[in-house]
Amino acid sequence: MSSLYMPVNKLNTTSDPELVKLAGLYAYLERSIGDRILIDNSTFRVVDTNYDHPTGLDALTLQNVDTGEFIITYVGTNLDAKYGILDLYTNVKLLNGPTPPQLQAANDYFLQMQAELEKSGHEISYVCGNSLGGALANSVAVKNPEVKSVTINPALLPYEMVVEDAEYPNITNYISQYDILNLSIRAGQLDHRVPGNQYDINHGIPAYQALGPNHTGYVRQDGQHIPYYESGDKGTVDHVKIYMDAHEHIVTSMWTGEPLYGGNSIPIRIDREHLLKLGDGLETRVIERLERTQSYINSSVAIVEAEGADINNRLNTLRIVFQEMIRRETNSLLNEKNRRLKEMVAALHSFVNILEVRCQALNSVLNSPPMELFEFLVKKDISVESICQEIRNALYELEDAVDRLTDSLQTIVMDHIADILHGGQNKFYDFVVGELKSHLYIVQQNQEKAIAQIEEYQSQVVATGEKFHLLDLSISRGNSISSALNLSDVLKTSIVEMEESPYLLMHMRIKQIAVDGATELFKKATHPIINNVIFKIDFLLKNLERLGDTIKFTINTGTNLALYGSVPSLAMSLFTDYNTRVKNAVNEALKPVDDILEIIEGIRNGLSALQNNYPSLVDELRPYIDSAIFSNHRFHNVTLYNSAACSIIKDMQLLFNDIVYQLSHNKGKAIRALQISSNSVKQKMNKLEEQLERGTLFG
Known part of the structure; x- marks a missing residue:
């Protein structure tokens, strides 16, 4: 193990999105000791590796350079590894057999690294993994409740390892909506053998070609990370490009960074700093994501228009x-x-x-x-x-x-x-094309309205934060509060009405x-x-x-x-x-x-x-006849884009639920006005979700 880096600031902690990215992406990209991994603004350094273990175990230990925390990432099924075939044997034994040797090896590695770190006053804070790697991480967390396990689409554990009805609060499992493994586990009523909290995230797309990324959470190609799923010929309307990184769909609080699953976040006091932080988050985490949603909707419209133009063919x-x-x-x-x-x-x-x-x-x-x-x-x-x-x-x-x-x-x-x-x-000559086009035009306009309202809301948040700052300055100078806190212009809100759609009422069953x-x-x-x-x-x-x-x-x-x-x-x-x-x-x-x-x-x-x-x-x-009414591959691509757009909107709903909740705990007039605006935005998200979901296979 390499020498340890002692960070200056230990106030922050490694986030669940970062752990998910380590588990689903970087664990599969073999690393050497000393390698550095940059995730957003955090740096992780590889301090130990454990490859080519006789049981098939592959794992690596990293340190979050910014927080000082240590993480063990367990690698999922990897048939390219020296003993990769043993991963398959382990997967089979997880179903009905005794505890596989690889699970014991995972715990042994954890104990080994824990003992090594204790010599310098440190400890393993997290274990993480995907698929088989998720089962390995959870098996360690079951035996060692002091360590937190974060997984993405984990495999189940053997019967003998899990105590039924036990809560395992130190374990968090994120389950992608189209993950074939966990869909099968739930269909077989075996999800109680995935210990801890299970949080469904709006990640993935309903495409056979995306089974791998739906499961691992990421697209990898030739040992490289590709942030999107792609199909079709580039430069044509049939070219599909949908972003697939799982950690982007783990919704966290704008202020605390804690995941917004299993209940509301801890109430905070709204002040200038928090309002400006909200304003910044609206810019980077909401408006940018909604613009991506807009591009998906635009792509759906382009496909439908192209199909309509192809009527003679x-x-x-x-x-x-x-x-x-x-x-x-x-x-x-x-x-x-x-x-x-x-x-x-x-x-x-x-x-x-x-x-x-x-x-x-x-x-x-x-x-x-x-x-x-x-x-x-x-x-x-x-x-x-x-x-x-x-x-x-x-x-x-x-x-x-x-x-x-x-x-x-x-x-x-x-x-x-x-x-x-x-x-x-009798509604349209080209019925399915007509229904889809008419519906998506309305969704397209509603999406534009939603973005415009959020941009206005973001300006209100930032302006209110700045007014709070002026209030502090005014009070410190002995001026009256009323003269400093005139928010009538700042909080003036445009009335935005979302258009109802009478189309696609039968959803994509149409x-x-x-x-x-x-x-x-x-x-x-x-x-x-x-x-x-x-x-x-x-x-x-x-x-x-x-x-x-x-x-x-x-x-x-x-x-x-x-x-x-x-x-x-x-x-x-x-x-x-x-x-x-x-x-x-x-x-x-x-x-x-x-x-x-x-x-x-x-x-x-x-x-x-x-x-x-x-x-x-x-x-x-x-x-x-099916192809003539609407070509199958284009119809499928429309559902992919609509599903991807709907997933983002669902994330935004979860995020605004928390924003409304936080603002509701602050009784000031200005904050109350922002809460009303937040709630209005949330209602727009609800409407968009309902309309977009009509255009998905599962709507």
Whole structure:
């Protein structure tokens, strides 16, 4: 251990936000003895390290250079360490096994450092950690109640280490709102195995990619601290940047620095010094944070506006997908403008022409027996001209029906798909975009009003503090109080009214509701259209099949009569090639009929598949309807920004609760006026929180 630095001023203490940053960030960035860590205005020096312990324990001891206090930071799960795999074993044993060796090693290290420091009259004041490191810190604090433990998202302790219902006042655990570990611990009703106070903080974002930072409290990349979560392409509206440092969400008193959880802070006497301190805090801790909130809201608005501007691409993508599904379902029968179906109908016309020609050829064969062998001839004739004309007339009707099908599909593609954006509602054409945009515009304006009011309030606080100073000077000079303390102008407050929002009353469930409504309405509106037009086509195709069967019957009946219907023809078939020539001609005549029937069967099968499976096809379209109503990644990004903004506002509410509480203990007229202004600001924060929460996944 290096030599100790003896600070001049020991009045201050290491704050919980500083301990959280040590636990969640710097513990994971391996340090050497003598290294210095700067957190805000405090400097911490590494005085001892304990890496590569056989149990997997990693820890370091630091001294707060400004206060003289000593802290042990226990490192959480670190698979990159020499014995990092043992961290996993320890995590497993924390659930159901006996006390893992690493917990005992953590206590041994604490006792070792405590003994070393006692030689120079010092002691360990704090232990801290995150995850497994939090469990290690808490296990030490359970055994050594004189040391304070501060953790961020700690793992639980073994059953045998925690006395149920014991309070452990020396232990403070900060739990991030989206920490997957503690969400699981609470879901399993095991949170009693995280000893001490558990304070929920508004840290983190609901994103899978942020699971790590949500848990540790910080973003680390390549061994470096990155203060924000980032995704998407820079320079585009889809680039997301949200600040993620956990210690910024530990709300502390403007005056005492104590965390504002578990009850109000200690009442203080409001004087010039405290008012100026409040004014400074409003500038650095409130206005700056609210300006960040404003940037998040502005980013949400920009995303929604970009999605609105992209309406044609969203619709066209959905149209292309729908048409591709129709093509696939009908085995490519219905493609662009139903060209293949029309080609098949044109082919039917061609085969009818061929049929007529070949029937004429068959008649020629039937009417050409060898005249020299017989004195008489029974002339035979097969007439299909009238049937062929009937087929042509049916084909003309079929062409009209195909045109109606083409027009109907075009109506569905252009009009009914466009109606999907209504989401089953009547308020906006582009419903979800319209709701979000209208709501966020109001939130945006209300946020600007809130910042303006707080800026005015901050000026009032500072001016009141300066008036207090003038009062002290005036009294010291023997002047009257009233002449020195004229606050009428200073405390003049603008009336700021927050606008109510009639939008997003269903919160972000609005999209799910819109997708459900749009899918069902689209199915209900378009399925009858498909059914009616295909029913008509199928009726015509069945008629064509009947006519085709009639032609086959006519050909077969006529030729059989010609071959076997009289003695002369029978004799002729026995002594000449007449039989063979007739049969060949029959086969040639029947072939186009078979081709016609095959085409008709293909058309019927394709259209029947579409008719029968159309409801399922629309169900398959649902994910694409979802994206068309509002693209998923942008919708998610809006919720991320709104969640981040809402978290800051919730922090501000907690802070102003304390400001109002502190001012309420001071009965002076000026302070009372400030309290009223503070309470007004708090009400604005309440309204903003309620409106922002509508735009989050969990609102």
